[in-house]
Amino acid sequence: MNKWLYSFEFGYPMIVEQNSPLYPLIHGEFYEINDCIFILRNKNDLKKMKHFSASDWERILKFHKDKTGYEWCINDLSVNDFYSKEICSKEGQKNMLSIAMNVLEVWGNKLKEDFPNRKFCLYLSVTEDPFFLNLRFHTYREETGFIWGKGINGIDKIEQPVMLRII
Template sequence: MNKWLYDFKIRYPRTVDQKSPFSPLIHREFYQINDCIFLLRNKTDLKIMENFSDSDWKRVLKFHKDKTGYEWCINDLSVNDFYYKELYSKEEQKDMLSVAMNVLEIWGNKLKEDFPNRKFCLYLSVTEDPFFLNLRFHTYREETGFIWGKGINGIDKIEQPVMLRII
């Protein structure tokens, strides 16, 4: 992964701000529900999750293994959804990587501001053919660690190349 990014010589040239077409990527709210932090796409999702019964939570957490797995599943966003193309030139790929890295930085800062007593893991996964960028995050919990379990060495369990930012 480092070699692949090095070949691109990423320098964060694209800044995502409120005037950017990518502002929907960053201008999202984080919500805390049942000791989980979620990046929800709309108020309907929030209302549904706030009304989960205890049995709903038990079922959801069992299906996703734990709260970390559930956050990982819900807090999933594709950068490609904001480009509306199927094939990308090397320059477009650089631009997309720059946008993704800016979004992770902004999300990380906002998460730390909103939840200063928590630790978070933010991920950028990359699929090269076809080129696809995905952003995710979850709370770092001592009892569960990362999405793959305890210890940073388990990152190899993730199939596609991934960048991890811990804040």
């Protein structure tokens, strides 16, 4: 996998029509609740989260370890969900990877614009067999650091090859 990514040239423009199911997630809104930042997937989720009680939040954060873990879990996008089941060709995979990189770029810029005083970690994880792309992000908090803990060296704890962008 690493060899394939290192030799990859990002040359595909991101062409996502407004009627595409991927469009709202790429150009979506972000919102803040309880010091956590989330991508708005649908209005009902936002309404539910706004009505969480203090005990709901306590239970959620305990289950996810902390706010970073909760953001990591909720802010998860499988790029494959927007494509047909089988993408066999390397060209198709490169196109998907290029779109994923563009999504990270758009998310990063929008997060920085909406929350200029925060630092964010954006991740692209890739598996090759079967080919699968996953995007996630969370707020970087000094007390917790990255999803795996403090220090960049812990990135090896993530099973799939991953690209990390800090903004």
